[in-house]
Amino acid sequence: MLKVLFTTVSRSLISLAGVVLTTISAVLFLSLFAIEEFGTGHHGAYTGIIAFIVIPSIFVLGLVLIPLGIALLRRADRKRLAKGEPAPLAPVIDFNIPRTRFIVAVVAVLSVVNVVIIATGTYKGVETMESTEFCGGACHSVMSPELTTYNRSPHSRVRCTQCHIGPGANWFVKSKLSGSWQLVSVALDLYPRPIPTPVENLRPARETCEQCHLPTRFVGDKLKVITRHAEDEANTAKKTVLMMKVGGVRESGARGVHWHVDPANTVKYRGDKKRLYVSEIELSLGDGGTRSFKNEAGPPTDGGVMVMNEEWRTMDCVDCHNRPTHVYQRPVDELDLALTTGMLDMSLPFIRREGLRVLKTPYASWDLAQAGIKKELGEFYAKNNPDLDAKKVELASDALFAIYKRNVFPTMNITWGTYPSFRDHFDDSGCFRCHVSDMKTPEGKKLSQKCDLCHVTLAEEEEDPEILQMLSGE
Ligand code: HEC
Ligand code: HEC
Ligand code: HEC
Ligand code: HEC
Ligand code: HEC
Incomplete structure (x- = not known):
């Protein structure tokens, strides 16, 4: 029987290729598996992809080819038989012959090994594809x-x-x-470069974010201290203190920021495809009430033509937290943070103003940016502060380039503002896409934009806010 099996397989080139592929990939898989599991060190994404996705695929392909080749051969044989030509004999399995029993046992054991290899390959393959690497x-x-x-x-x-x-x-x-x-x-x-956003088929955030964050657990207020720096010679630090109304429904019955995602309510809206402009809103409230708003101002005309979307979208976490992890900062946010944390030297005169200027200059590549920032900053201080330690200027150039490099990616056409965040109302975007005075009900009632709707402003751009002195007990 072994002989017949061999002759059938060896008569079919396809089956033969299958045998070769399966054998080679099984050996490769087992050795790579041993290296990956028992070896030292981390081998990164590529070993994983090759060991657990590419090789098992080849293995399965080989396994498929073997019976495919046999089946094709059989068909050819049957045709030949029909024409009266002699065809080779089909294998006869007789369990009375000890050799047959042995062969069947070997085939069975090999099949189990195959199943184990496929199962391990699939499991590890999925694990690899799930990994951040x-x-x-x-x-x-x-x-x-x-x-x-x-x-x-x-x-x-x-x-x-x-x-x-x-x-x-x-x-x-x-x-x-x-x-x-x-x-x-x-x-x-x-x-496409940059990769387009919003991600149209992103799973509704309620099913993903809510694995970890419970919307009904948003309660109370959150004190937020924002430090900005002025564009003066001393880069003066100024603090804004906001009491953010983070909760959904507040103790007083008033509604806070997470009211939009309270399971009792549904907020639907439509506007342009990039979700930068909102034209209409429809609201279903927990008590059965509904309300609709229309934006009486048309889409903005300055930033190019907007493509409108006919479909309604149910608001979820990602309509405000559209950048929970791919956080591209604005140059001012990066500069203020760098000055506050000391990454950028506060003692350099006008570094806040000059830093912003060199960061906003367009450069065609990271290399050109690095050289350009260094040159511009060097020239500015050589002209205005010739006594300054050159080392300080060099360190500042490095810090600015580091900021540039984590927000601007010329190869992907990503620059400042390519991926705006909707979590605030900078430049009237974010919350102010809806909370604008032109957003009205048919009766003319406006969607609120009161300055204390979402936060109580306890101090705005003050050098030494009284509220912070009070809170720190000074
Ligand atoms: C905390 C949740 C979260 C994690 C973790 C996450 N993403 Fe995202 N990702 C998002 C959201 C939200 C968006 C944008 C949604 C929108 O505006 O449509 C997004 C957008 C993207 C985009 C489109 C381009 C863009 O920036 O809008 C790509 C590509 C992407 N993610 C890849 C990844 C990769 C690769 C990883 C792992 C290294 C990852 N994501 C991890 C939530 C996440
Ligand atoms: C696997 C669990 C997990 C998932 C899924 C997840 N988060 Fe988080 N998230 C966390 C943890 C943990 C923190 C706290 C991190 C810290 O404090 O350093 C956090 C912090 C946050 C914060 C506060 C920090 C900040 O950026 O201000 C926001 C907002 C947030 N998550 C939104 C989201 C959104 C939106 C999604 C869905 C797109 C999401 N998360 C999905 C675990 C998760
Ligand atoms: C209407 C816009 C909006 C929606 C929708 C929204 N959030 Fe928020 N979220 C905010 C704002 C604004 C803050 C406060 C940000 C700050 O720290 O200043 C916040 C804060 C948070 C925080 C940090 C809370 C803390 O106490 O530090 C988490 C976590 C969070 N949101 C998760 C979510 C999740 C999960 C969803 C969806 C179920 C969601 N948010 C929906 C606007 C929104
Ligand atoms: C897609 C449109 C939309 C966006 C974007 C949006 N909101 Fe709202 N918001 C609404 C609607 C609609 C209401 C309900 C108004 C009503 O009941 O008349 C509302 C109500 C609120 C309320 C409760 C007000 C009250 O009268 O009790 C708060 C607080 C709030 N929003 C904060 C925010 C914050 C903060 C952001 C940005 C992070 C934001 N919203 C973004 C549509 C939006
Ligand atoms: C619809 C909700 C909403 C309304 C209405 C609103 N704000 Fe805000 N505001 C926010 C959110 C959200 C942030 C972001 C807080 C953060 O940094 O996380 C913010 C941030 C700010 C900041 C800090 C900016 C910074 O330097 O980062 C100032 C100042 C401010 N708001 C002033 C105002 C004023 C003035 C008004 C009235 C015209 C107003 N806000 C109305 C939601 C709102």
Whole structure:
């Protein structure tokens, strides 16, 4: 019987190729598995992809080819038989022959080994594809902005798939389908730069974010101290103190920021595809009431043509927290933070103003940015403060370039403002997409924009706010 099996397999080139592929990939898989599991050190995304995705795929391909080759051969044989030509004999399995029993046992054992290899391969393959290294590291230059910003964010220990896929087999399959296309588009260099946002088919945030954050748990207020720096010679620090009304429904019955995602209410809206402009809102309240608003001001005309979206969107976490982990900062936020933390030297005259100027200058690449920032800053201080220690200026250039490098990615066409955050109302975006005076009900009632609706402003840009002295007991 072994002989017949061998002759059948060896007569079919396809089956033979299958045997070769299966054998080689099984040996490769077992050795790579041993290296990955028992070896020292971390081998990164590529070993994982090769060991647990590429090789098992080849292995399975080989396994499929063997019976395919046999089946094709059989068909050819049957045709030949029909024409009256002699065909080779089909194998006859006779369990009375000890050798047959032995062969069947060997085949059975090998099949078990195959199943183990496939199962391990699948499990490890899924694990590899779930890993941050795979999502963020494998398509290196494409995902480098996402990975850089992610690594600095509060969610740097949350796996990419926990937000982008979430629990459940349904979304897993969906994401693997779109993921396969993404791999192809990266390989063939077909992807758009920058990667477009919003992510249209992102799973509703309620099913992903709420694995960890419970919307009903948002209560009370949160004190927020924001330190800004003036564009004067001393880069004077100024503090804004806000009491953010973080809760959903507050003790007094008044509503706070997370009211929008209280499970009792639904806020739907539509506007342009990028969600920068909101034209209409529809509200269903917990008590059964409904309300609608229309934006009487048309879409803004300064930032190019806006593409309108006919579909309604149910507001969720991501309509405000659209940057929970890929946090691109504004240059002013980065500069103020760097000055406050000492990463940027406060003693350099006008560094806040000059830093902003050199950061906002467009550069075609990181190398040109590094050289440009150094040159501009060097020239400014050489002219205005010739006595200044050159080392200080050099350190400041380095700090500014570091800021540039984690927010601007010329190879992906990402510059300042490419991915705005909706969590505030800078430049009238974010909350003020809806909370504007032109947003009215049919009866003309406005959506509130009162300055104490979302936060009580306890101090605004003060050098030494009284409220902070009081809180620190001074
Ligand atoms: C805390 C949740 C979270 C995690 C973790 C996360 N993402 Fe995202 N990601 C988002 C949200 C939210 C958006 C933007 C949603 C929108 O505006 O449509 C996004 C957008 C993106 C985009 C589109 C470009 C952009 O910036 O808008 C890419 C690509 C992306 N993520 C890749 C990744 C990769 C790779 C990882 C892991 C290194 C990752 N994400 C981890 C939540 C997350
Ligand atoms: C796997 C758990 C997990 C998931 C999923 C998750 N988060 Fe978080 N999130 C955390 C943890 C933990 C922190 C606290 C991190 C810290 O304090 O350093 C946090 C902090 C935050 C903060 C406060 C920090 C900040 O940026 O101001 C916000 C806002 C937030 N998450 C929003 C989201 C949103 C929106 C999503 C869904 C797109 C999400 N999270 C998904 C675990 C998670
Ligand atoms: C209407 C806009 C909006 C929506 C919708 C929204 N948030 Fe927030 N969220 C905010 C604002 C504003 C803050 C306060 C930010 C700050 O710290 O100044 C905040 C704060 C948070 C914090 C930090 C709370 C703390 O006490 O530090 C977490 C966590 C958070 N949000 C998660 C979520 C999750 C999860 C959802 C969806 C269920 C969600 N948010 C929906 C606007 C929103
Ligand atoms: C997509 C539109 C939209 C966006 C964006 C939006 N809101 Fe709202 N918000 C509404 C609507 C609609 C109401 C309910 C108004 C009503 O009941 O008449 C509301 C109500 C509120 C309330 C309760 C007000 C009250 O009268 O009790 C607060 C607080 C609030 N929003 C804060 C925010 C904050 C903070 C942001 C930005 C981080 C924000 N909103 C972004 C649509 C929006
Ligand atoms: C719809 C809600 C909402 C309304 C209305 C609102 N704000 Fe805000 N405001 C916010 C949120 C959210 C932030 C961001 C807080 C943070 O930094 O996390 C903010 C931040 C600020 C800041 C700090 C800016 C900084 O330097 O970072 C100032 C100042 C401010 N608001 C002033 C005002 C004034 C003045 C008004 C009245 C015209 C107003 N706000 C109305 C939600 C609101």
